[in-house]
Amino acid sequence: MKFDGEVIVIPGATSGLGKNAALRFADAGARVVFGGRRESEGAEVADMIASSGGTARFVVCDVTRSADVARLIETATAEFGELNMAYNVAGVPGDAFSKFADYDDAEWQQTIDINLTGMFYCMKHEIAAMLKDGGGAIVNMSSVAGLGPTPGGAAYVASKHAIVGLTKTAALDYAEDNIRVNAIAPGVVKTEMMEWGITQTPDLEAQMLAHQPIGRLGTMDEVTNAAMWLCSDAASFVTGSTLSVDGAYLLN
Template sequence: MITGASSGIGASAARLFAAEGARVVLMARREHRIRALAEEITAAGGEALAHPGDVVRPDDVGDVVTAAVKTYGRLDGAFNNAGWATVGGRLHETDDADFDRVLDVNLRGVWNCMRRQIPAMLELGQGGSIVNTSSCAGVLATGAGAAYVAAKHAVIGVTKAAAADYGRDGIRVNALVVGSTRTELMEEVIAEMPALEEAFTSRSAQQRMADPVEVAQAAAWLCSDRASFVTGAAVPVDGGWTAR
């Protein structure tokens, strides 16, 4: 199950997971995008199910988990990747509506997903793997808005708590600490404010942004048995940003 699958890192993950043999369930609000992606994956010989929904709505998430189990008989892994941010501003300049929306999508969305994914994994009794998308803003004050920084810190916290809660059940839970990534949304931001490209690339030790598939590869590894003894980790995929 991949949330935020309509573009960027989520769409790249869907293609990669499917190419590696996973049967993928795609969740996003933009139904036409995930249906087109599911058709693309199927045409390439993979298996994909598109199910629209908003991670902020618990019933939507529950419907997707139910559809995954009904269609494929199980839920082995999840990449909780949906996110939302506003243009960075100082804390006192952030209004309540923006704060609520940022926390709802980035934190409550992850919470809603795990609250429904974990019971499905427990019922099967064969463990599973969950990967949550955090950010460099989850470990540093990056210049992003305070609400976003708070939400991404909290994603790492809830990831560690879940890893501790369900380790004996064979369910691994990890987070990705993602740096600047050249997604469609990032390209749109740079097109409007070209000076930001230097700001985004200069923070990386590699002096570049990630390609979305590079983040997807880290998620694929964490979801696979190759990472069988990795849980409760916040794995940097940031080109060395947090190492500097």
């Protein structure tokens, strides 16, 4: 897929799936404006893109702060004159091992602040910019935990289900403004952190594979491929949908 000269914002691209997407979109010709809280990791990703001939800007941005997100979007429009695409990846797992009666209030609030309120701020500021530029495409990161339950992970499940709802509502609110809004729902993906987890816990991979009908975990490229397709004109009639990218995990 080619995105020559198009401008994309990716809040949360200093590691994992967001970083993979920043590199891939830049490689496909997009001008990438990405955010994250960690300055040195952000600078590293920006250098990687520049050294392979791409165009990127990194902005320190905590998605729980509306003003930070506004600054990220302003950087895109001020530097490159428009905003065509956004991929909202920032998110945290929260506590994934506590049932409701034991779930810590502060842990709940922090996960909701990042995954849900942060998503709202991103969509709000991106849509405002896209309205000025004649439209655009937004892809929101949900999860299989946004389409089904995950025992012990109340805050993550609530936030990822809510993202599916935000996606549908924004798609309807802006259908006539040429702004498409979709979500993706990945299953278990082999990120750097997952690779590290597997080295620490010998049967972790086998446990996860037991729930994977396709017989393997997903790759970061496979998730980015889905986001790229939803951002592209090939998906011009697709809006308000949540695409599972999960090797049939949800059917299991």
